[in-house]
Amino acid sequence: MTQTRDDNVTWLTQExxxxxxxxxDHLTGRGRVEIAEKIEAAREEGDLRENGGYHAAKEEQGKMEARILQLTEILRTARVGEAPRTEGVVGPGMTVTIRFDGDDEEVTFLLASREESGAPIDVYSPKSPLGAAINGKRVGDHVSYQLPNxxxxGVEIIEAVPYSGA
Structure with a gap:
């Protein structure tokens, strides 16, 4: 799964x-039923102020509803297929190799959405500081990005090729 430079489209593989x-579908169907049952069972245990099971179930419900909103938005903007890609230009769906300034070792990763967690290589988001800095750049370009601290x-882009899935 990848995202185009247009942040309004999320490219997804069919899988x-x-x-x-x-x-x-599970979360909005059976998942909601199960959490409602947990909350009701905990309610029947008595005083809600000191009922750890009730509070845990309510917290789980909140997390589930947040995930439902996240999935709804991803699927609302999804396109099934492959994002447009050009060899030698960094973009979503590309396997990118970089070298950090002051380091001889190269790092290779897939630039894609975090939802593509099943990829057999490391996945960096195009929205991360590094991903945003290199997105749209070409092989041989040198760019800098700001660390959380x-x-x-600085990094040099060594290679950018379409991800083959292997």
Whole structure:
């Protein structure tokens, strides 16, 4: 699954779309029934102020509803297929190899949405600081991006090829 440079479209493989749709269907159907049953069973135990089971079930319900909203938005903007890709240009769906400044070792990863967690290589989001900095750049380009601690780190783009899935 990848995202285009247009943040309003999420590109999904058919497998990823089916997996996310199945998860959403479960959560909005049987998942909601199960959590309601847990809450009701905990309610019957008595005083809700000191009822750990009740509070845990309500927290689980909140997390489930947040995931439902997230999945709904992903699927609402989804397109099944492959994002447009150009070899040598970094973008979603590309296997990217970079070298950090001051380091001889190269790092290779898939630039894609986090929902593509089944990929056999590391997945970096195009929305991450590194992903955003290299998105749209070409092989041979050198870019800097800001680390969470406020410092900058430079990277050189060594290779950008379409992800083959293996």
């Amino acid at each position: 990823a779309y089916d997996r996310l749709k199945g998860e959403l 406020g410092r900058s780190l």
